[in-house]
Amino acid sequence: MDAATRELSYAQALQEAMAQAMEADERVFLMGEDIGVYGGAxxxxxxxxxxxxxxxxxxxxxxxxxxxxxxxxxALAGSRPVFEFQFSDFATLAMEQIVNQAAKIRFMLGGAVSVPLVMRFPAGSGTGAAAQHSQSLEAWFAHVPGLKVVQPATPHDAKGLLLAAIDDPDPVMVFEHKLLYKMRGPVPVEPYRVPIGKAAILRPGRDLSIVASAIMVHRALEAAETLAREGMDVEVIDLRTLRPMDHETIVASVSRTTRLLCVYEGVKTLGIGTEVAAMIAESEAFDRLDAPIRRLGGAECPIPYNPELERAAVPQVADIVAAARELIRGAV
Structure with missing residues (x-):
């Protein structure tokens, strides 16, 4: 690691991105519940x-x-606000402004104005916060034209995607998995941008493509290591951006590996992995498939409070390993 890069936690990387953006542009300001003296939830x-x-x-x-x-x-008046929701679940209270105003004003006024707004959402399960504080609602927002949706999985991408989001002329929704806040990783000192709309291949492989985001990226990488010891070579793709989605990278990967496993924490029905699966079904990669596309998503229930039930409600490493084995070995 060179002198210009050091290890930060995911939370520190986000904080550094906001500080650097505020230093560079006086139009950038932060707002949210308890983000002042308390420092945020x-x-x-x-x-x-x-x-x-x-x-x-x-x-x-x-x-x-x-x-x-x-x-x-x-944002309409020329500022660049970064708005933190205490929990992503609380965005349900603000859907009128997000979906009917922020996402649509530029279209409705023929491009005469833009809404350079960033909203940050602590999301996901794993903290024992139960049904109203543990949801993964990113697919809701990715469904809306006019919104961009990013979901960084590493401290490096957390800083780079947040800075790119603050630069963007359109509203960008940043989903931050709560279990990642303490994760540490290399982060350059200087400001940099991770392009919105570009996925990353974190582990090349030949037998199966696993497409994931947020905490599921790390579980997929751990599963891939287990499978490698069994002679199976798995490619892991971090979506990073949910809307616009990087079709080119995903289609090229599945065309090579001929198998696809979509792993996501949100409820399986109509989740992000469903869009990935449909995209492959409509692409040239479909005719190259050697196995049916598999979705591994959250259970069809609210997130339970009980820790064992909470873990059972979302995909874990063992679930990914089992699904990948079935796809590669043909026992589907």
């Missing part, structure tokens, strides 16, 4: 209120719909 904002002041790190009332409206209005 997951301590991502940290001490930024002391560095930039309360005018640029703004605590909002417990009123997500109203605060989201302020964020949309500020």
């Amino acid at each position: 997951f301590q991502v904002t940290g001490d930024l209120v002391h560095r930039f002041g309360e005018q640029r790190v703004m605590d909002t009332p417990i009123a997500e719909l109203g605060a989201a409206g302020v964020a949309v209005g500020a």
Whole structure:
């Protein structure tokens, strides 16, 4: 690791991205519940209120719909707000502003205005926060034209994608898996951007393509190591961006490996993996498949509070290993 790169946690990488964006552009400001002196529910904002002041790190009332409206209005007026929801679940209270306003205004006004708005969503299960604080709702937002949706899986991508999102002229939804906040990894000191809309092949392979995002990327990589010891060579693709999705990388991968396993935490029905599967079914890769496409998603239930049930409700490493074995060995 060179001097210009050091290890940061995922949360520290996000904080550094916001600080660097605020230093570079006075139009950038932060808003959200308890992000000031408290530093945010997951301590991502940290001490930024002391560095930039309360005018640029703004605590909002417990009123997500109203605060989201302020964020949309500020973006329309020329600012670049970064709005943190305490939990992604609370975005359900602000869907009017996100889906009917932020996503549509540029279209409705013929491109005369834009909405350079970033919304950050701590998402996913694994913290024992139960049904109303543990959902994976990213597919909801990826369904909406006018919104861009990113889901970084590493500290490096967390910083780079957030900086790219802040630069973007359109609203970008950033989904951050809560279990990743403490994960550490190499992050360059200088500002950099990870392109929105570009997936990453984290592990090349020849026998099967696993397409995943967020925490499932790491579970897929762990599963791939187990499978490698059994003589199976698995390719792991990190989507990074859910909308726009990187069709080219995924289609090329599946064309090579001839098998596809989609792994995602959201409920299986109509989830992100469903879109990946449909994309392959409509592409030239379909005729090269040697096995049916397999989706491995969350259970058809709210996330339970009980830790054993919570783990059972979303794919784990053992589930990925079992599904991959079946696809590669043909026992489907």
